[in-house]
Amino acid sequence: PYSIVLLDEIEKADPQVLTLLLQVMDDGRLTDGQGNVINFKNTIIIATSNAGFGNEALSGDKQRDQSLMDKLAP
Numbered sequence: 001p002y003s004i005v006l007l008d009e010i011e012k013a014d015p016q017v018l019t020l021l022l023q024v025m026d027d028g029r030l031t032d033g034q035g036n037v038i039n040f041k042n043t044i045i046i047a048t049s050n051a052g053f054g055n056e057a058l059s060g061d062k063q064r065d066q067s068l069m070d071k072l073a074p
Contacts, residue, residue: 001042002042002043002044003042003043003044004043004044004046005043005044005045005046006046006048007021007047007048008048009048010047010049011050011071011072015071018071021045021047024040024045028041029041049072
């Protein structure tokens, strides 16, 4: 039993979603505030983004564009 999780346009996600995704990639599981553990052992995670696709992805607002790049860049 495999699962696929598709995260489309990840650049629009709340920063907490990226934090949760990092936890899944580090540990292979998620733990909620009540101690429930979700195992991602047989899960394929696909994250898509349009942020780097040519100039169309940029809004023209330099501050907003830089904020987006800071959020996505390592």
